[in-house]
Amino acid sequence: MTPTAPGALRPAGAVDRDRLLATFLGLVAVDSPTGHEESIGRVLEERYRELGCTTTKDDIGNIVAVLPGTRAGTILVSTHMDTAGTDRGIVPIMGDDGIIRTDGSTILGADDKSGLAACLELLRLLKENPDWSFPTIEFVSTVGEERGLVGSRHLDVGRLAATHGFVLDTAGVMGSVTYWSPTSVYLTVTFHGRKAHAGVEPEKGVSAVRVAAQAIASMPLGRIDEETVANIGTVHGGEARNIIPDTVVLEGMARSHDQDKLDGQLAAMRTACEHAADANGATVDFVAEEIYQTYRIAEDALPYREAAAAIRSLGLEVSPRKSGGGTDGNYFNAKGIPCVALPTGMVDEHATSEHIAIDDMVLACQTLVAIVTQPVQEE
Ligand SMILES: [Zn+2]
Structure with missing residues (x-):
């Protein structure tokens, strides 16, 4: 390993907490219940483009944003645009305890806007640090995830070059890696x-x-x-x-x-x-x-190893997680792109008690940055 220059921030340490939070709150403010993803889609396409990606939208509204890498390899980073149920006009409330909630009359929508916010913060950091080494990244943001993974089921993965990927869309403790889904x-x-x-x-x-x-x-x-x-x-x-x-x-x-x-x-x-x-x-x-369909990713498979190395680099413990539910990752796995799913910090998703700790949101983003910028692992 090359020694880090004195005083230089490791890439993950560069995550800007306030900016990440502002991005998250900005996304929560855009209504996007399942079936009504037009507005959030427009906002995301614009952000992805501003931050250096080329974007395409398929006929049902899934967005694929591609950022060319500075090294070989292509990975998939998956999120979804829709929020569960029909809630609109969501008002996040910042607690003195560093936790964001609502007043209990709506969900928060941290599922999956915390995942989307992490992607945008990653893109800002990559733009600010052109000397970082990272693979080509295909950001896939789907529609209709909450209605039975409609977007990823429909998505033509023939358009993707990714060899493996990471789905930013689970609850669970920070450091968990969802390797097995039903x-x-x-x-x-x-x-x-x-x-x-x-x-x-x-x-x-x-x-x-x-x-x-x-x-x-x-x-x-x-x-x-x-x-x-x-x-x-x-x-x-x-x-x-x-x-x-x-x-x-x-x-x-x-x-x-x-x-x-x-x-x-x-x-x-x-x-x-x-x-x-x-x-x-x-x-x-x-x-x-x-x-x-079920998937099970082995501990020695590339997405698991890359996620685990990134988590350890942050001083966190890796905890293998067997989930009770599915994510878009089930379809990416079924379609030949092995993926693990990672926590974004969201808690009680789909309920009016949904909340997220800012510290966890930062950790989730740091994990993503570490995955993307870590030294290349052997296949
Ligand atoms: Zn979700």
């Missing part, structure tokens, strides 16, 4: 019974509500095992108090880090539905849609 399946189950007047001729009816209730009561739900969870989240059906309902629709999901266990769980849920339908003279349509 497969997620959405379920839509429709029970068809027979409608009848409940007061006049109930004998002629088959209650889809009763069938659905029997099915739900007999299927394994909740935490199934260490790798697997399942839930029925919504129940819709029926028309009126005095009509035996002929249709009920259930929406649910199942996730597992283990494909065999997931297949077993889905089979158990399907069987419970079919048995309940058969026993009552009803029918059922059971539709399972894979939303994203």
Whole structure:
């Protein structure tokens, strides 16, 4: 290693806390609930260009901004533009404890504006320090992440040159590396019974509500095992108090880090539905849609090693993290670009208690800077 000149800041130490914070607050001020990413997209494209990137936008609004490197190699840095739910007019409140929250009436949107802010601060530092050595960086900012990874699912990765990447979009302690994520399946189950007047001729009816209730009561739900969870989240059906309902629709999901266990769980849920339908003279349509696929990155794989080295260079401990949810990284991995996901400092994302500590936001940005500027590791 080349000795650092006396007094010279290591690249990660150059992160400008106040500027990063101002960038974050500026992004939070731009409304971007899922499906309404036009404004934030415009702001980001402009910033990316000002900071030296060429940008392209695909037909659904995903932005790819490319900064040419000063050395060989290309990496992907992934973020998403949309915020969960429908909240607009978000007002961040700075606490004396160094934590940013809202008044509790909306989410904060640190998911994923803290990731986006880290990218913009990185770009400013790279612009200010043209002597730093760094690879070409493809910043991918997706739309629709919160609605089932729509953007990354749709993205044509044939346009990307990255050999591996980093997804700035998780909660978890600083220093964690999400190397293993589950497969997620959405379920839509429709029970068809027979409608009848409940007061006049109930004998002629088959209650889809009763069938659905029997099915739900007999299927394994909740935490199934260490790798697997399942839930029925919504129940819709029926028309009126005095009509035996002929249709009920259930929406649910199942996730597992283990494909065999997931297949077993889905089979158990399907069987419970079919048995309940058969026993009552009803029918059922059971539709399972894979939303994203599991990935597992080995500790000796390049994205893991680069993230780990960067984290250690900041004096932090590396903690391998197995996540319960997915990120755009699931699609990049599935499409052949191995990625790990990293924390941005966000806590309680998707809830009105969402918050972020400025110190953690700085650490997340420093981790990114360290990843990009560290000495090249062997493949
Ligand atoms: Zn997110």
